[in-house]
Amino acid sequence: MFARISARLRPMIRVETLVLVVVAWMLAVFNGGWWSAVGAGRDWSSPQNWLFLLACFAALTLLHFAVIVAVSNRWIVRPLLTLLVVLAAATAYFVHTFNVILDPTMMENVLRTDKNEVADLLNFELFAWIIGWSALPVAFIWLVRLQPVPLLRAFFIRLGTVIAALVLGVLAIVPISRDISSFMRNQREARYLITPANYLWGLALNTFHNSRDADAPREPVGRDARLLPAAGTGPPHVLVLVIGETARAENFSLLGYSRETNPELAQAGVTVFSAVKSCGTSTEVSVPCMFSPYGRANYDEHRIRRSETLLDVLVRAGYRVHWIDNQSGCKGVCKGPGVEFEKIDPRSDAGLCSDGECFDEIMARRLQAELPDVHGNTVFVLHMMGNHGPAYFRRYPPAYRKFTPDCATAELRDCSREEVVNAYDNAILYTDHVLASLVKILGEQSTRLDSAMLYVSDHGESLGEKGLYLHGIPYAIAPEQQTHVPMIVWLSKTLTDSGDVNAQCVNAKANEPLSHDNLFHSVLGLMDVSTSAYRADRDLFAGCRGPTDRSLVQSGNH
DSSP states (O other): OOOSSOGSOEEEEHHHHHHHHHHHHHHHSHHEEEEEEEEHHOOTTTTTHHHHHHHHHHHHHHHHHHHTTOOTTTHHHHHHHHHHHHHHHHHHHHHHHHHHOOOHHHHHHHHOOOOOHHHHHOOHHHHHHHHHHHHHHHHHHHHHHOOOHHHHHHHHHHHHHHHHHHHHHHHHHGGGHHHHHHHHHGGGGGGGGGTHHHHHHHHHHHHHHHHHTTTTTOBOOOTTTTTTTGGGGOOEEEEEEESSSSGGGGGOOGTTTOOOOOOOGGTTEEEEEEEOOOOSSHHHHHHHHHHHTTTTTTTHHHHHHOOOOOOHHEEETOOEEEEEESSSTTTTTOOSEEEEEEEEOOOOOOTETTTTTEOHHHHHHHHHHGGGGOOOOEEEEOOOTTSSSSOGGGSOOGGGGOSSSSOSSSGGGGHHHHHHHHHHHHHHHHHHHHHHHHHHHHHTTEEEOEEEEEEEEEOOEESGGGOOOEEEOOOOOOOHHEEEEEEEEEHHHHHHHHBBBBBEEEEHTTTTTTTTTTHHHHHHTOOOOOTTTGGGGOOOTTTBBHHHHHHHHHHHHO
């Protein structure tokens, strides 16, 4: 189409000029969050503040330009810039709509998102936004003619341009260095509002880390794991470990929420822990972290991802471990030998599944079908869909549509905050039903099994507080709604009556400060696994068991 337009309407420009114009457009148009943050509280009647803003824009434009023009030439510059503009428009949409910050962790979430999660985020508003904000620069990219330059000359021009841009970019920063450095120290996460640097940096960093970790050997954990002799004399031990999704403690009536969101669990004889902190604000961080012995206290993402997990230790101690997933996978936690992984098939139950996903109750039915055939020590890990947003309305069947009107769309901007909270609370109500169903199923087998259920959410969720929605805010600045999570324990009567665990002692710990760091050691303690990887000070059941307490402490000290 553009080829048929008169040459007079298609100016001839250099590759460098095209890159500079498009980069300046992206920095000016797609960075509302950044410009709002850097300009907050300034007196715009002062020329000094306008000079600061101009110098900041010049520096960012020149530094972006230097990076992009260094990898551009006449043959790839058009598709490259088109891709950058479209991605920048999409990034601006999510930053504007949900107030997210696209740091490397959030970028990792984006890269690992499955097709069902993507479908929840794709909507007409997103496409309209991208088309509306990218149509003009994309048309310009393909309309202009690019001046042909001999290859060697083009190389030296490009080299000189990159050097000049870097020098000028640094010089632009010098007059505002004290001001901008103070701002960046006080608001460190604001750098991840700069588009396209945020997604380019996140993509580069994740690519590097994934390639480095792909073939790295797994660090052994708990190689000396064994089952304590006393644990092998009674009925089989069965633990149902439920990993919740996006459930925040603030909306659980068991923890004081004014709405009745936990009516069934309130009658189920559970212990709910009131002060539990997540390891991260996203599934990609929290799930590997909670199954690791290192946790948040000694957080090292790459060591966590390259090490064996709680499940490997349980297998080594003789447990059968079966992961049942109704989410986007186990995030590398279940890849060890001996760990069974089962992804729920959305075609398996027409009553509970539709549009490629299933309600969480299907995992309760799977457990009910499998439990009668369990005759040895077993751990089931159930990974819930839970309250995964923004399509909260898809997480519960119509029978649990108690709080109305509820937001019936993934486009949260089309709903009032009250409607969003209603939909979220309905999903919590349904989670309550699923957990209570698991307790009932385990209770039906209590005459032959020593069983327990432990539920903990991976992270929380923002529902409009301070303008924030969803999750994934960097941990250092994350609101409590994204890090304060519910944890619930149910113990079978046979387990408590036998003296294995003192239920009153566990109840007395309900208000102690806990975190995901306690999961690894608490599960080992509850399942009577002796290993030097165990730490009694992180076991929430420590001091509440019978004769096995001293043996576990001794194994941990060793």
